[in-house]
Amino acid sequence: MTTTAIAPACAMPASATAEGQEQLWERAWAARRELGPRAVVLGHHYQRDEVIAFADVTGDSFLLARRGAAATEAELVVFLGVYFMAEAADVLRAPHQTVVLPDLGAGCHLAECADIFTVRDAWAQMTAALPGKRVIPLTYMNSGADLKAFVGEQGGAVCTSGNAEKAFRWALSEGDAVFFFPDEHLGRNTACRLGMAPGDPLVWNPRLAELGGLSGDALARAQVILWKGFCNVHTGFTVRQIEEARAADPDVRVIVHPECPRPVVEAADEDGSTEYIIRRCEELPAGASAVIGTDWNLVNRLRLRHPDKRISCLREDICPCVTMNRIDLPKLTWCLESLAAGEVVNVVAVDEEMRRLGRLALDRMLALA
Numbered sequence: 342m343t344t345t346a347i348a349p350a351c352a353m354p355a356s357a358t359a360e361g362q363e364q365l366w367e368r369a370w371a372a373r374r375e376l377g378p379r380a381v382v383l384g385h386h387y388q389r390d391e392v393i394a395f396a397d398v399t400g401d402s403f404l405l406a407r408r409g410a411a412a413t414e415a416e417l418v419v420f421l422g423v424y425f426m427a428e429a430a431d432v433l434r435a436p437h438q439t440v441v442l443p444d445l446g447a448g449c450h451l452a453e454c455a456d457i458f459t460v461r462d463a464w465a466q467m468t469a470a471l472p473g474k475r476v477i478p479l480t481y482m483n484s485g486a487d488l489k490a491f492v493g494e495q496g497g498a499v500c501t502s503g504n505a506e507k508a509f510r511w512a513l514s515e516g517d518a519v520f521f522f523p524d525e526h527l528g529r530n531t532a533c534r535l536g537m538a539p540g541d542p543l544v545w546n547p548r549l550a551e552l553g554g555l556s557g558d559a560l561a562r563a564q565v566i567l568w569k570g571f572c573n574v575h576t577g578f579t580v581r582q583i584e585e586a587r588a589a590d591p592d593v594r595v596i597v598h599p600e601c602p603r604p605v606v607e608a609a610d611e612d613g614s615t616e617y618i619i620r621r622c623e624e625l626p627a628g629a630s631a632v633i634g635t636d637w638n639l640v641n642r643l644r645l646r647h648p649d650k651r652i653s654c655l656r657e658d659i660c661p662c663v664t665m666n667r668i669d670l671p672k673l674t675w676c677l678e679s680l681a682a683g684e685v686v687n688v689v690a691v692d693e694e695m696r697r698l699g700r701l702a703l704d705r706m707l708a709l710a
């Protein structure tokens with residue numbers, strides 16, 4: 342693990358060259374050097390260039406949470422990502438570590454599609470309507486710590502976009518049906534990987550008071566019940582964009598994230614998690630072209646990392662994830678300088694019982710591997 346390189350590993354990105362940014366860049370690196378191995382900085386792939394440059398480790402949310410916990414020489418875990426990721430890092434952290442998020446307002450639209458009160462209500466209605474049927478709750482990594490604790494308590498597990506298929510298989514072997522939240526699209530795409538038709542999973546609409554808009558009979562027959570939630574970045578991709586990309590370049594490879602709607606995944610050449618997309622871009626031969634349906638910051642970095650390939654975003658005018666982008670150089674500078682001065686700011690702390698149950702759900706996911 343590359344912890345604490347503690348020197349600018351790359352040139353200041355173009356986005357940080359605006360007036361005043363240069364000083365911030367120097368100040369942030371000075372604070373980072375002062376913190377030394379006492380801190381580990383974790384950066385999610387969707388973060389801006391000017392902050393990801395500070396990351397000792399880059400990766401997806403689960404990998405980062407584990408790498409933070411493994412960096413035992415660090416007492417401070419600075420998470421460049423969104424709130425649910427920092428919570429997951431706090432669930433897995435070592436006892437002497439503290440997790441901080443440079444902007445506590447960095448949420449996730451998808452994670453916020455499901456809250457503990459609405460999910461508990463749905464669960465109570467569903468289980469009452471299905472006597473004798475064992476439903477296993479599964480939550481996507483992109484969910485609050487309280488939801489991870491809830492599935493831990495109810496015998497369920499967490500999954501990532503990389504292991505959702507395995508988690509669904511496990512849940513269906515443990516029970517009669519799986520209740521997956523909060524991403525309807527990842528859920529449907531996973532069900533299709535298991536051989537189901539796109540229309541087979543039922544969709545529980547939390548806005549509808551009675552059984553999420555479903556009948557008791559339909560629920561009794563269902564194998565997969567999906568929460569009606571979505572990521573506003575990945576649902577910005579369309580089949581038409583794929584058709585236009587192919588019209589412009591018939592040889593282009595289309596790779597999308599499984600948080601995209603089913604028709605987009607069907608029209609693409611392949612779909613997979615963020616780590617899968619990164620690996621596939623590495624594997625493409627020189628001269629190949631690919632359009633990618635995921636966050637723009639990541640696609641832009643892949644384009645720069647592979648100048649011998651033509652890599653672009655499926656929708657070049659798409660806004661990067663706005664919540665991921667809340668962490669910028671001024672906020673990171675403030676956070677690092679505060680930490681270096683001994684003031685531990687923006688702590689993300691999950692309560693102990695929630696940590697215990699959330700860990701149970703994460704451990705069940707790990708056991709699937």
Ligand code: SF4
Nearest residue numbers: 449450451572574662
């Ligand atoms: S890209 Fe989507 S799932 Fe990822 S943090 Fe942004 S809103 Fe959440």
